Amino acid sequence: MNHFEYRDGVLHAEDVPVPEIAKAVGTPFYCYSTATLERHYRVFEAAMPKGTLVAYAVKANGSLAVIKTLAKLGAGADIVSGGEMKKVLAGGVPASKIVFSGVGKKRDEMAAALDAGIYQFNVESEAELDVLDEVAASKGAKAAVALRINPDVDARTHAKISTGKAENKFGIGWGRAKAAYAHAAKLPSVKVVGVDVHIGSQITELGPFREAFAKVADLVRDLRADGHEISRIDLGGGLGVPYDGSAAAPPLPDTYGAAVHEAVGKLDAQLIMEPGRLIAANAGVLVSEVIYIKRGDTKEFAILDAGMNDLIRPAMYDAWHEIVAVRTAPNVQRRVYDVVGPVCESADLFARDRELPQLSQGDLVAILTAGAYGAVQASGYNARPLAPEVLVKGRQFAVTRPRQTVDDMIAQERWPDWLL
Ligand code: LLP
Numbered sequence: 227m228n229h230f231e232y233r234d235g236v237l238h239a240e241d242v243p244v245p246e247i248a249k250a251v252g253t254p255f256y257c258y259s260t261a262t263l264e265r266h267y268r269v270f271e272a273a274m275p276k277g278t279l280v281a282y283a284v285k286a287n288g289s290l291a292v293i294k295t296l297a298k299l300g301a302g303a304d305i306v307s308g309g310e311m312k313k314v315l316a317g318g319v320p321a322s323k324i325v326f327s328g329v330g331k332k333r334d335e336m337a338a339a340l341d342a343g344i345y346q347f348n349v350e351s352e353a354e355l356d357v358l359d360e361v362a363a364s365k366g367a368k369a370a371v372a373l374r375i376n377p378d379v380d381a382r383t384h385a386k387i388s389t390g391k392a393e394n395k396f397g398i399g400w401g402r403a404k405a406a407y408a409h410a411a412k413l414p415s416v417k418v419v420g421v422d423v424h425i426g427s428q429i430t431e432l433g434p435f436r437e438a439f440a441k442v443a444d445l446v447r448d449l450r451a452d453g454h455e456i457s458r459i460d461l462g463g464g465l466g467v468p469y470d471g472s473a474a475a476p477p478l479p480d481t482y483g484a485a486v487h488e489a490v491g492k493l494d495a496q497l498i499m500e501p502g503r504l505i506a507a508n509a510g511v512l513v514s515e516v517i518y519i520k521r522g523d524t525k526e527f528a529i530l531d532a533g534m535n536d537l538i539r540p541a542m543y544d545a546w547h548e549i550v551a552v553r554t555a556p557n558v559q560r561r562v563y564d565v566v567g568p569v570c571e572s573a574d575l576f577a578r579d580r581e582l583p584q585l586s587q588g589d590l591v592a593i594l595t596a597g598a599y600g601a602v603q604a605s606g607y608n609a610r611p612l613a614p615e616v617l618v619k620g621r622q623f624a625v626t627r628p629r630q631t632v633d634d635m636i637a638q639e640r641w642p643d644w645l646l
Contacts (some may be wrong), residue, residue, distance in 0.1 A: 510597020
């Protein structure tokens with residue numbers, strides 16, 4: 227579900243014609259819909275057991291305006307760095323709704339999170355437990371902790387976004403879990419409050435979730451039997467979204483919510499969920515202009531002014547994104563293109579052998595479902611400045627991050643003395 231629709235043959239973001247934004251900000255740019263963000267958040271929250279803390283995984287889309295839009299609806303945040311903590315606090319998420327995940331938290335990040343008074347640390351190793359205990363002790367604080375357990379479950383998603391198999395770096399090995407809890411219980415400045423799991427991203431079947439949630443439920447019962455007070459269960463994120471209309475659709479939030487209820491609903495614990503992609507992906511598009519059409523010996527290429535530095539998902543995860551022409555006309559001829567960017571890498575390819583309405587130089591296209599893991603993963607490769615971000619609400623739009631300039635990029639560098 228999203229709010230990007232054609233009206234009289236022109237793609238609109240809510241009530242704003244996309245070409246109007248292109249004219250104002252140039253291309254490429256990211257464009258997000260407030261209505262879609264709000265809808266996804268509300269649908270997800272409604273599907274979860276009452277009282278669930280929905281901690282939006284801000285890594286999916288870290289735009290301050292997006293964070294604030296969600297914070298206003300009551301969202302919490304799942305963060306993975308001190309940087310993300312600063313951003314979500316700036317975006318209006320109260321510290322009491324922040325959970326801190328990640329395998330490599332540093333002391334200064336822990337200290338800042340303790341100072342801010344976040345809700346919970348999701349700890350991923352025994353070594354991290356010890357360091358957190360030290361940092362908390364040095365402040366006379368007590369850190370609320372859930373241990374992230376690696377349940378050794380195959381999420382059946384792309385290998386690069388699978389996190390719950392024993393060979394992945396994430397979480398505490400299933401076989402070590404009880405010992406890690408016993409160790410944590412002895413640490414004076416750590417208070418163990420929960421169990422956490424996250425098995426991967428863009429998961430399109432319920433099976434892996436059910437398997438992981440059932441393991442968590444068993445562990446919670448075991449830990450309680452051992453005398454640990456487990457009052458919170460964090461089931462992570464990972465629910466996939468439909469990128470390709472023809473592929474099997476991922477479970478709907480309701481179905482997923484029912485699986486959550488079934489697995490842990492009776493355990494009398496505060497539930498935490500960390501959705502990222504589900505909230506943001508379909509709320510964003512990347513708009514780009516066709517620079518050239520080029521006939522190769524075996525292919526026709528549509529060369530865009532957006533590249534893999536703007537949206538790396540196809541190059542990095544073999545991701546399929548729908549691409550549409552911003553203006554359509556009835557009975558327009560269709561052609562097959564490789565849709566590519568200008569970056570000097572053969573991996574700079576958004577779509578291979580894609581049938582699209584015939585494109586011409588200067589046409590606008592939109593790459594859909596780009597609201598999650600799009601702008602946040604952009605880089606300045608090939609000295610290409612970061613694309614701007616625009617948020618739409620009804621008939622209004624605002625540039626929430628202006629286009630970076632090459633001068634901005636140059637200003638970030640310093641001459642060593644010997645080159646002056
Ligand atoms: N919680 C934790 C601990 C995570 O590591 C992640 C995502 C999430 C929640 C949110 O997962 P989601 O609901 O968005 O699936 N860049 C990749 C995806 C990386 C996901 C990393 N972790 C991509 O573009 O597919």
